[in-house]
Amino acid sequence: MNLLIERNAKDMSATAARLVARQVLTQPRSVLALPTGDTPRGMYDVLVGLEQGGLLDLSGVCAFNLDEYLGLPEDDPRSFRSYMLKHLWERLAAPPAHRYIPMSNPADEQAECTAYDEAMRRAGGVELMVLGIGPNGHIGFNEPGTPWALGTHFVALAEVTRRKEAARFGGLANVPRWGISMGIRTIMRSGQIVLLASGEGKAEVLARALLGPVTTEVPASVLQLHPRLTVVVDRPAAGALTTP
């Protein structure tokens, strides 16, 4: 595991963007997997800046999102589809021609999961995956207890995951109860993984994920077994990784 501890969230974002940019500059047709959430927003800002500066061309990339809420209209401003449009795709002069996000309202949920796995297989598999970490150690929407072997699947969101989003949805009762997510199997098969974490609130769960036992109870702990894992964090998030 490569651990990069940056001074602050801005530097974490710049480092993460550099890892993505390096991958795309070396292989313009890379297959990427991308997260949503507050943590990667700065990384997307830097990627947009690199494109605007003429340094980076993402148009040849094939991009898959990790997850989506189930049951929201696709154009709902809180859907991950809307997030990606707002924070990345609509800001690029030449966005990737091939972009995939699990459907939030599929007619047949199982068929959507199978189609998503098939699309990744046809693309040749994910070469670089960027991940955030949830308050309970989830990656994508793989909540504690998710078996390692699952591909794309639908998932009952954990209470803590829903509570974190309550303000955005105007109360816990309005937060979707279900999500659709790439599985741990897909995550572990990607060629390279970049795990991001920012802020003191992530310190304890990050330490459990990186230093604790590998267990389905802390889904991110499985990343300890990935041969090419780079963890990029700011100092507050690294707070529990070092001894005083």
Ligand code: GLP
């Ligand atoms: C959400 C997403 C994850 C994300 C995580 C952390 O639930 N499904 O993909 O990594 O929460 O989000 P944040 O970066 O806002 O802390």
